[in-house]
Amino acid sequence: MNSVDAAGLGIGDEYPPRIMGVLNVSEESPYDPSVFDDPGEAARYVDEELIDEGADIVDIGLESANKRFDVLSAEEELERLHVACETIESVSGDAIFSIETRYAAVADEALSRGFDMVNDICGFADPEMPAVCEEHDVAVAKMASPPDLERPGAVEETDWAARKSPDWAATADYADQVFEALKQNGLTDKTIVDPAFGGWSEAQTLDDDREMFRRLREFRALERPMLVSINRKNFLGELAGRETEQRLPVSLAATAMAVERGAHVIRTHDVAETRDAALIGKAFTERASTTAGEVTISQLDVNSTREFRTQLRERGIDPAVADDWQTQLLEIDGLAPAESDRLAVIADDHGAIVRRVTDRKQLLMGSTAAVSTVAADLAAENARLSDIGEKLSGVLR
Helix, strand or coil: HHHHHHHCEEEEECCCCCCEEEEECCCCCCHHHEEEECCCHHHHHHHHHHHHHCCCEEECCCCCCCCCCCCCCCHHHHHHHHHHHHHHHHHHCCCEEEEECCHHHHHHHHHHHCCCEEEECCCCCCHHHHHHHHHHHCCCEECCCCCCCCCCCCHHHHHHHHCHHHHHHHCCCCHHHHHHHHHHHCCCCCCEEEEECCCCCCCHHHHHHHHHHHHHHHHHHCCCCCCCCCCCCCHHHHHHHCEEEHHHHHHHHHHHHHHHCCCCCCEEECCHHHHHHHHHHCCCCCCCEEEEEEEEEEEECCCCCHHHHHHHHHCCCCCHHHHHHHHEEEEEEEECCCHHHHHHHHHHCCCCCCEEEEEEEEEEEEEEHHHHHHHHHCCCHHHHHHHHHHHHHHHHC
């Protein structure tokens, strides 16, 4: 995992989770408490509600990214930049200031006028953005997005058959598309990846966001720090049946889980509470790393076969190797004695092991490859064992 230096602020596994507070200088932004057009009032908000509450980074947006609003041009964003620049000049607290923009020209001007990093919500759709960030030697958060400056985050709207390959597009799910979108147009040495939670398009569903959250560890295979923006998001609120103003508890629970799963920066409007939740997540994260002279040994996140495959694939190694080495330990409860005996025979044929726990409960052990073959053989048996084999195959995906 490559750490990033953001104007002296370390971001990565060896650092505490960083909290990104939000300030908007756009009248169309939907979250009123963070919206200002007066630099003095904005600076007071930044000092009292963001930095004093624990924000390490202050992300300033010049326009709303909400898809319901028209996209501003680079020239229109530049007309608003003076409010943001005057604000950071008036802030007394210590923080890193990030400019949220999709335009390289805006990023260049903002970095020249006091900003420390960039939050690109269009994922380098502006091809000059990586060069601008490298020229200023700054960190840049790159949100997964199609190569379209007017469609931030709408990953599924990318023509993946043309941009990747028809075969890949036919089998890729939403999380696969997000992963690939982050790789498109490259990564700088100081890139922080953002998987783009939220309703960026009509096609993106709450189930898409939830699946992304389940698979968050896979994105560590990109070897870059990760930013997540999950504060009061719909995919969390629906689970608890809560409207936006009541979603702080679910946001905090998800924050702790996100940090444990590999997030390094949490973007939020609820700074103090989110900071505490992030620290809890960090405290209970098991991720071993050690050094011996100039040698570093890091334990990679491979809590599932899919995560194992992703880590291998991103390092140019055949992902099928994971199936021979990832161990599966499965408890099967409810088999009749004859079914248990048949399971044991099939397992033995493929190098897997069955151990009886009770009359109706067995443990099935072996590599993913071995257990997958057992599942395939079960699927070819009679109706009941066939169903068990199909369900077993589903568990292994």
